[in-house]
Amino acid sequence: MFRVITISMIILFFFGFFLLLFILALLWILVPALYGLPSIPTKSERIRNALKLANLQPNEVLYDLGAGDGRVLLIASGKFGAKAVGIEIGPVQCALIWLRATANGFSDKIQVRWGNYLNADLRDADVVFLYATSQEVLKLASYLEKQLKQGARVVSISADFHEWEPSNFDEHDLIFVYEIPPKKGSLATYLLKNSK
Ligand SMILES: C[S@@+](CC[C@H](N)C(=O)[O-])C[C@H]1O[C@@H](n2cnc3c(N)ncnc32)[C@H](O)[C@@H]1O
16 A cells, blocks of 8 residues: 555656646746747857847946846856846746856846846846847837937847947847947948948
């Protein structure tokens, strides 16, 4: 009888454990998908290049809009000495960011806020990092223009702001940097000026 109870408890434990893993994985995928932006991370080297191109300085405040697993925040504070804030809609992603920041000893330099970046207060940002689709970038353009202070930089991976002229551009890694207030123009006007 005792053996039967022990075996049932072990089975129940494993079943509960795998059910929990399954629910967490489902939330990890489904919540971002509902907001139209999949949870695909940027490669670490590309993040470092992007933060260099944006000229991120120690103690500046960086926001990652849609912070995913928190890698941008860890690189911004660990390698650049910045204060990093992640805005993230996925609750599992937020929990993971908090755990990673704490485990790496950056809990005083990294903050994570659970919410929609389209409602976030970004007024103290020096640099805003974005890895989003062209549609999301379109939605964000006027919001960033209203929220960000003069001199703040927006660094976008892969997707450009069609009506803004970049202040810096990395052709190899497809990284666009814009300075606020953004100059009217486009990537084409930037390339034309810089080809001379
Ligand atoms: C492409 S991943 C980028 C992750 C990280 N920034 C990086 O570069 O590795 C996009 C992230 O944005 C989050 N996201 C999507 N829509 C959002 C929204 N409206 N507000 C906040 N986060 C959002 C997703 O949950 C996902 O983790």
